[in-house]
Amino acid sequence: MQLSVPYVSFFVERFDEILALTVEHVEIIAVAMGLAIPIGVTVGVLISFNERVASTVIWLTGIMMTIPSIALFGLLIPVLGIGSPPVIFALVMYSQLPIVRNTYTGISQVADAQTEVGEGMGMTRKQRLRYVQLPIALPVIMAGLRNAVIIIVGVAAIGAFIGAGGLGDLIFKGIRLQNMNMIVVTTVVLSLLALTLDYGLGVVEQLLRLHNGEEIERAKLTHAIWSVIA
Amino acid sequence: MTSTIIDFENVTKEYPDGTVAIEDISFSVEEGTTTVFVGPSGCxxxxxxxxxxxxxxxxxxxxYYDGQEIRSLDKIxxxxxxxxxIQEIGLFDHMxxxxxxxxxxxLLEWDRARIDDRVDELLDLMDLPAxxxxxxxxxxxxxxxxQRVGVARALAADPDVMLMDEPFGALDPITREKLQDEFLEIQAQIDKTILFVTHDIDEALKMGDKIAIYRNGQIVQYDTPKEILTNPANDFVREFIGSDRLIKELKFMTAGDVMDETADVTGKTLSELGAAGVEFARNGQGYLTVERSETTHVALMKIYEGHVEGVLVTEGEEVVGTVTEADLKRNLSEGR
Structure with missing residues (x-):
């Protein structure tokens, strides 16, 4: 109990700063996801038309993930300068694997019979995507987004190293000043942020499944929201 | 004069790998009729x-679809x-x-209110209160x-032609029979041209105005159910109908089909017969009768169970003919 006192007092003293940086952190993630989702989903949809291209593209997105973030920033600075642009670019890259892969998987797992019925009813390829494939794939795509967000919450912290701001700022400062309280508290806030986003998006995923008529075990929040809207 | 709505002219379908799915098929489907394609799987x-x-x-x-070559029409x-x-999997579970x-x-871009009205109307027709x-x-x-929802969905835009691929295939026998009966009633009201696929010959005999029996990509017989039952084209058809062909005939033919209208009881009512002391078709319980539309199967059961030589065929109060065991024998194909 005594051990935690300095952390709590640090948190209380620096609350305003922590809050501002958290907001900044969320902004970076929001911008990155705002770019990553349309790109990733479009790529995922396009590659679903050709299996060979699909495995190549997914392999490439996997390769992108193996590039260490620090190295990637180094490579991007000459092109995009310092600050948030190279960081956002890197975050978009890192989020492609889960988004593209899940979009592709979600669409390919739609039963052939379902798409064929759509075709037999006179749906164009676009309408099949809109009415059949994407709605069925949506919960799986959502799971991919969730995955991507968790990954980039952590990577974005490293972005502070090249001046992107966010909670990473406090961690790097803590390392420089050898301030253990600062490092621990910021890390906990960062983890809580990741867990909250994960939970929130998990609820969205469950709501989408419920909307599709699936029988699932519901989280408490899902249940509460669903009973209000249904 | 009935007109044809779908015509096949020497149609062959060969897959890129060389498998011939159907070979040189020709037939015509008349408007407003149900044509059943039946045969073993992969035929x-x-x-x-x-x-x-x-x-x-x-x-x-x-x-040809309604006189036009289908390749000249827009697919969509x-x-x-x-x-x-198609079988129940065809419904969109996410909707x-x-x-x-x-x-x-x-898809046809009807306005919302019109779609809602149409949906309610069809659900009510299918006995699923909207x-x-x-x-x-x-x-x-x-x-x-x-399955009812599936049928309602296919009817939604009021198409002239319906394709039904084993629509009742995944159902238990009791539900299947019920749906078949309902569908026959609905078909009588909506009067669509229906192409119906099944592997079940009993279903084919029940649903079809015409039946096409398939074997290895070819039609071996294209005829009315009655012709198929009484004049199977070859041993394959005979075997496909099954060893209970006579029972099927009995279940298919109605008393009206086989009755003898020349008997002197015709034109009288049951009470008149009773007053005249006619003993035909009478046992301890009174006269045994069947409706004109009842099957010969029912007539035969009554003859055997009632220990009488024949039954009276009635329409309302009036006797319109008689059916005896000899009439049945004469009309069933084996007896010829």
């Missing part, structure tokens, strides 16, 4: 159906004019019942209810 019956809405493209020959328009029902039924009208079922998901329904 080409489903392919025939998919050629009509161009889910498969033919290799050679010609198919053609499909929207043809209702399509509600109403969204499923309203799908083709949505206020209870429109917002449910297919997974919440029973197999029979799902």
């Amino acid at each position: 080409g019956k489903t392919t025939t159906m998919k050629l009509v809405n161009r889910l498969e493209e033919l290799t050679s020959g010609k198919i 328009d053609l499909r929207r004019n043809i209702g399509y029902v 509600t019942v109403a969204e499923n039924v309203g799908m083709v009208p949505t 206020e209870t079922y429109r917002d449910q998901h297919p997974m919440e329904l029973s197999g029979g209810q799902r």
Whole structure:
């Protein structure tokens, strides 16, 4: 109990700063996801038309993930300068694997019979995507987004190293000043942020499944929201 | 004069790997009739159906839809004019019942109110009260209810032609029979041209105005159920109908088909016969009768169970003919 006192007092003293940086952190993630989702989903949809291209593209997105973030920033600075642009670019890259892969998987797992019925009813390829494939794939795509967000919450912290701001700022400062309280508290806030986003998006995923008529075990929040809207 | 709505002219479908799904098939379907394609699995019956809405493209020959070569028609328009029902998997589980039924009208860009009205009308026709079922998901329904939704969906845009690929195949026998009966009633009201695929000869005999029996990509007999039962084209058809062919005939033919109208009891009422002391078809319980539309199977059961030589065929109060064991024997194909 005594051990935690300095952390709590640090948190209380620096609350305003922590809050501002958290907001900044969320902004970076929001911008990155705002770019990553349309790109990733479009790529995922396009590659679903050709299996060979699909495995190549997914392999490439996997390769992108193996590039260490620090190295990637180094490579991007000459092109995009310092600050948030190279960081956002890197975050978009890192989020492609889960988004593209899940979009592709979600669409390919739609039963052939379902798409064929759509075709037999006179749906164009676009309408099949809109009415059949994407709605069925949506919960799986959502799971991919969730995955991507968790990954980039952590990577974005490293972005502070090249001046992107966010909670990473406090961690790097803590390392420089050898301030253990600062490092621990910021890390906990960062983890809580990741867990909250994960939970929130998990609820969205469950709501989408419920909307599709699936029988699932519901989280408490899902249940509460669903009973209000249904 | 009835006109044909679908004509196949020497149609062959060969897949790129060389498999010939159907070979040199020709037949015509009259407007407003039900034609059943029946045969063992892999015989080409489903392919025939998919050629009509161009889910498969033919290799050679010609198919006409209402007089026009189907390859000259727009695929998408053609499909929207043809209702399509497959086994229950064909429903979209992620949509509600109403969204499923309203799908083709949505594609046709009807306005919202018109779609809603149409959906309610069809659900009521299918005996699925709209206020209870429109917002449910297919997974919440029973197999029979799902199949009804499938039929309602195919009817939504009021197509002239319906393709039904084993629509009742996944149902238990009791539900299947019930749905078949309901569907026959509905068909009598809506008067669509229906192409129906099944592997079940009993279903074919029950549903079809015409039956095409398939074997290895060819039609071995294309005829009315009665002709197929009484004059099977060859041993394959005979075998396909099964060893209980006589029973099937009995269940298929009605008392009206075989009755003897020349007997002197015709034209009288039962009370008149009683007053005249006629003993024919009478046992301790009174006269044994069947309606004109009842099957010969029922007539035969009454003859055996009632220990009489024959039964009276009635229409309302009046006797219109008689059926005896000898009449049955004479009319069943084996007796000829």
